[in-house]
Amino acid sequence: MIATELSQTFVDRLQKSLAALNIPADWIGLRAVKDASTTRAVRDGMPETNGTSFTQGVMVEVLVNGQIGYGATNSFSQASLQIAAQAAYQQAIAASQWKIHPISIAERPKVIGQYVSPVKKPFDALSPGEINDLLIQICQKLKVSDQIVQTTAAAYTREIETWFVSSNGSEVYQKFATITTDYAATAQDGPIVQRRTNNGWLAHCYQGGLELLITPHLWDTVQQIGEQALELLTAAECPTTTTTLVLDPDQMLLQIHESIGHPLELDRILGDERNYAGGSFVKPQDFGQLVYGSPLMNITFDPTVPGEFASYRFDDTGAPATREYLIREGVLMRGLGSLESQARTGLAGVACARACSWNRPPIDRMANLNLEPGNASFEEIISGIEHGVYMQANRSWSIDDQRYKFQFGCEYAKLIENGKLTQTLRNPNYRGTTPQFWNSLSQVGDRSTWKLYGSPVCGKGEPNQVIWVGHGSPICAFTNVEVFGGGA
Amino acid sequence: MNADRLALLEASFNQLVEAICAEAAAGEYLTLKLTSERSQFVRFNHAKVRQTGEVADGWLRLTLMKDQRTSYREFPFTGESKLDWRQACTALEELRQEVPQLPIDPYLVLPSEVHQSREVNLGQLLAPESVASTLLATASGLDFTGIYAAGLLVRAYADSSGQKHWFATDSFALDYSLFNAEGQAVKGMLAGSEWDESAYIAKLHESKAQLEQLTAAPPKPISRGQYRTYLAPAAVAELVGMLSWGAISEAAMQQGGSALALLQQQEKRLSPKFTLRENFQYGLVPRFNELGEMAPLDLPVIVDGVLVNTLINGRTAKEYQKIPNGANSSESLQSPEINPGRLSAEKILADLGTGLYVSNLHYLNWSDRPTGRITGMTRYACFWVENGEIVAPIENLRFDESLYRFWGDNLVDLTDFQEFIPEVGTYENRNLGGTWVPGMLVEDFTYTL
Numbered sequence: 001m002i003a004t005e006l007s008q009t010f011v012d013r014l015q016k017s018l019a020a021l022n023i024p025a026d027w028i029g030l031r032a033v034k035d036a037s038t039t040r041a042v043r044d045g046m047p048e049t050n051g052t053s054f055t056q057g058v059m060v061e062v063l064v065n066g067q068i069g070y071g072a073t074n075s076f077s078q079a080s081l082q083i084a085a086q087a088a089y090q091q092a093i094a095a096s097q098w099k100i101h102p103i104s105i106a107e108r109p110k111v112i113g114q115y116v117s118p119v120k121k122p123f124d125a126l127s128p129g130e131i132n133d134l135l136i137q138i139c140q141k142l143k144v145s146d147q148i149v150q151t152t153a154a155a156y157t158r159e160i161e162t163w164f165v166s167s168n169g170s171e172v173y174q175k176f177a178t179i180t181t182d183y184a185a186t187a188q189d190g191p192i193v194q195r196r197t198n199n200g201w202l203a204h205c206y207q208g209g210l211e212l213l214i215t216p217h218l219w220d221t222v223q224q225i226g227e228q229a230l231e232l233l234t235a236a237e238c239p240t241t242t243t244t245l246v247l248d249p250d251q252m253l254l255q256i257h258e259s260i261g262h263p264l265e266l267d268r269i270l271g272d273e274r275n276y277a278g279g280s281f282v283k284p285q286d287f288g289q290l291v292y293g294s295p296l297m298n299i300t301f302d303p304t305v306p307g308e309f310a311s312y313r314f315d316d317t318g319a320p321a322t323r324e325y326l327i328r329e330g331v332l333m334r335g336l337g338s339l340e341s342q343a344r345t346g347l348a349g350v351a352c353a354r355a356c357s358w359n360r361p362p363i364d365r366m367a368n369l370n371l372e373p374g375n376a377s378f379e380e381i382i383s384g385i386e387h388g389v390y391m392q393a394n395r396s397w398s399i400d401d402q403r404y405k406f407q408f409g410c411e412y413a414k415l416i417e418n419g420k421l422t423q424t425l426r427n428p429n430y431r432g433t434t435p436q437f438w439n440s441l442s443q444v445g446d447r448s449t450w451k452l453y454g455s456p457v458c459g460k461g462e463p464n465q466v467i468w469v470g471h472g473s474p475i476c477a478f479t480n481v482e483v484f485g486g487g488a
Numbered sequence: 489m490n491a492d493r494l495a496l497l498e499a500s501f502n503q504l505v506e507a508i509c510a511e512a513a514a515g516e517y518l519t520l521k522l523t524s525e526r527s528q529f530v531r532f533n534h535a536k537v538r539q540t541g542e543v544a545d546g547w548l549r550l551t552l553m554k555d556q557r558t559s560y561r562e563f564p565f566t567g568e569s570k571l572d573w574r575q576a577c578t579a580l581e582e583l584r585q586e587v588p589q590l591p592i593d594p595y596l597v598l599p600s601e602v603h604q605s606r607e608v609n610l611g612q613l614l615a616p617e618s619v620a621s622t623l624l625a626t627a628s629g630l631d632f633t634g635i636y637a638a639g640l641l642v643r644a645y646a647d648s649s650g651q652k653h654w655f656a657t658d659s660f661a662l663d664y665s666l667f668n669a670e671g672q673a674v675k676g677m678l679a680g681s682e683w684d685e686s687a688y689i690a691k692l693h694e695s696k697a698q699l700e701q702l703t704a705a706p707p708k709p710i711s712r713g714q715y716r717t718y719l720a721p722a723a724v725a726e727l728v729g730m731l732s733w734g735a736i737s738e739a740a741m742q743q744g745g746s747a748l749a750l751l752q753q754q755e756k757r758l759s760p761k762f763t764l765r766e767n768f769q770y771g772l773v774p775r776f777n778e779l780g781e782m783a784p785l786d787l788p789v790i791v792d793g794v795l796v797n798t799l800i801n802g803r804t805a806k807e808y809q810k811i812p813n814g815a816n817s818s819e820s821l822q823s824p825e826i827n828p829g830r831l832s833a834e835k836i837l838a839d840l841g842t843g844l845y846v847s848n849l850h851y852l853n854w855s856d857r858p859t860g861r862i863t864g865m866t867r868y869a870c871f872w873v874e875n876g877e878i879v880a881p882i883e884n885l886r887f888d889e890s891l892y893r894f895w896g897d898n899l900v901d902l903t904d905f906q907e908f909i910p911e912v913g914t915y916e917n918r919n920l921g922g923t924w925v926p927g928m929l930v931e932d933f934t935y936t937l
């Protein structure tokens with residue numbers, strides 16, 4: 001309740017600031033952010049980074065003549081807000097004769113509500129020294145051999161508070177607590193270098209508190225990371241062949257992100273992003289009819305999953321967040337498009353206008369994008385494969401500007417022979433094209449194989465923004481995929 | 489920003505530095521790093537405005553070092569003295585609580601040098617309210633998309649040992665693409681401190697001509713395989729950028745994470761035609777790093793194919809008993825330059841003969857870092873060339889190739905001219921500087937999809 005009372009006080013303060021702005025606009029919104037992120041990182045048992053970054057500021061959005069201009073300031077003083085609002089107004093006026101789309105107040109709906117991340121153990125439950133001690137112990141446990149030449153352990157915590165008030169009566173307060181952990185071991189034997197991490201770089205990221213730092217299987221997991229890094233030094237190279245590919249959820253997160261999430265962003269389809277990250281092979285007329293993948297494929301946009309990294313109740317324009325199917329039984333149904341993109345395209349979208357902070361405008365973004373579980377157990381999937389490769393944990397990612405041709409690499413793989421996992425493989429990579437790949441989806445794991453991961457570093461937009469996304473997936477199998485190994 | 493407002497900002501920073509450093513107790517070392525900007529961002533699509541706004545931002549990183557332990561706090565720098573002072577005091581108080589709890593950091597480097605520097609470059613930028621009309625009136629009728637970002641940038645450093653550096657510059661970057669109806673595109677960039685309308689018009693005219701060339705024939709699908717390839721300077725700059733991600737860093741070298749380890753161990757070699765240096769003589773980026781250390785004006789990195797220097801910051805130097813060379817905390821290239829070769833612009837197509845002309849690359853990543861293998865995509869105006877003549881644009885291709893091949897035995901030549909490829913990134917803040925690179929002609933560049 002304390003947080004609620006404080007947030008209401010700040011909402012009241014922002015409302016007063018908004019009312020005091022002297023701007024002849026059709027609509028004004030203030031989106032305030034306070035964001036404190038703490039980094040604790042240890043390498044080889046020695047402290048590498050300790051520190052906290054605190055940023056705060058307000059984005060003033062002003063709607064004039066159907067054009068929004070924004071002014072952002074890192075000061076909450078009324079004078080600074082007035083300067084920001086004035087700049088926003090002038091920007092909107094100057095651009096209004098060149099606007100790409102007339103924006104209406106409907107694209108900034110009136111909303112009132114709150115959201116608070118679920119936290120069991122607050123971030124101050126452990127002291128900075130205790131967290132460092134834990135990370136040092138993790139490094140020590142990772143070093144299972146002298147051939148482990150580097151160990152790293154890091155914990156990143158973040159508390160973000162956002163407030164949104166507007167001249168049409170919106171009052172939103174959201175408080176996010178997130179934690180990301182990352183552990184890695186690098187093994188070396190002469191020119192052979194192999195790195196193993198905890199399900200991929202920064203993949204363990206969630207909403208919650210320190211209960212997610214010391215997890216029940218932490219020490220077994222850490223031991224396994226070190227042992228598998230060592231194991232990879234003498235593992236066989238991934239063969240070059242076309243075969244059945246089984247992906248663990250820790251690689252599925254990347255596959256979903258790059259080849260489903262980004263191509264379905266309506267602003268990419270509208271061309272906004274063509275100068276930077278690119279467009280999309282998906283066209284507006286594809287919605288409702290394109291067979292994106294096999295009938296086993298069900299993709300949801302779901303910011304309502306408790307604890308998933310990018311859960312929220314409202315996006316950064318105030319649109320209420322709901323769970324929606326983007327792809328149902330393989331057919332493309334809906335895009336990742338905000339209220340603005342929905343108005344521009346006439347297509348159904350989701351509440352996905354998100355900004356990375358107070359100093360960037362909201363754009364179409366993934367939030368939680370999940371592949372729904374199927375019916376097959378892990379054993380059933382593997383036992384049905386005569387020859388294949390089972391890959392885990394992303395280590396390399398690259399896809400074209402239309403999100404069509406991709407090549408991804410993983411840390412660790414197992415050969416599948418006659419329904420059994422056999423030898424370990426190193427440098428596993430695969431490549432393909434998006435529609436062909438998803439149409440080759442032949443098995444979708446059941447709920448027991450479904451795992452939640454995410455990424456805190458999804459880059460997009462001009463000006464550039466890094467935002468956090470969540471991805472849940474079961475283990476999946478794909479037929480006739482090109483796989484290959486490393487080497488020059 | 490005008491000179492008066494900049495002077496106020498500098499005075500405010502100096503006042504805060506003086507006051508907070510006076511608070512340093514015996515055995516305490518304080519450093520302050522300032523990152524500040526006043527920016528206008530105008531985003532375009534279809535020669536219309538998609539989003540437009542201004543951002544006034546700035547933050548300070550206050551680092552406390554004591555008893556071989558350290559931590560930092562970052563907090564907003566607003567230029568409002570009382571507010572900034574209050575936040576600085578809170579930060580110092582928190583650090584004094586935290587630092588004693590932390591483990592000893594054996595590689596901690598205390599500020600010890602006494603460098604001071606001051607560079608201010610006030611330019612002539614477009615008035616914010618005239619950006620849309622100035623750019624879009626000229627781009628009328630074109631499918632013009634991209635971003636104009638402009639304003640003042642400040643980087644500053646000070647510490648309790650008396651070092652102080654101030655770097656302020658006006659800058660703009662226009663980063664755009666022109667598209668045709670088939671979705672093919674050309675890329676254009678303009679950057680600097682002085683807006684020059686005639687340069688913009690000329691650049692747009694050049695892009696338009698390239699787009700017409702792209703439209704002259706339908707895209708040609710190219711089968712995967714190895715092709716003789718000309719990589720234009722913008723494409724080469726993308727490849728150079730990979731060296732800042734686990735390659736040229738001494739720490740990466742020592743910790744098993746460098747793509748150039750085989751070069752250092754002399755297991756692999758690069759072409760004697762390849763020379764890379766850090767050249768700060770262009771003056772577009774500050775030479776001081778997070779510890780106030782100054783990088784040399786000119787640091788050869790790879791000379792005639794031989795690795796002569798890695799990038800070493802003070803922390804890495806202390807850990808591995810090396811001599812620091814002013815590298816930043818991530819030991820990344822800040823002002824890279826590749827020496828030109830002998831290939832003249834007029835002879836590019838003739839010397840390419842039959843193969844691929846690649847103007848830009850996209851979304852690069854290591855596909856096998858220890859062997860220097862990079863994958864990525866061709867992008868924008870790329871052409872199939874036969875017998876020295878452009879035949880048709882190509883459908884984008886994926887490449888997967890080792891730097892030990894394209895900068896090694898397969899490097900045929902580099903152009904006798906360089907281009908400046910500006911750094912137009914705006915993650916967290918507007919970036920500075922860029923890369924000076926020639927184009928390069930390589931044999932048997934590998935395309936895989």
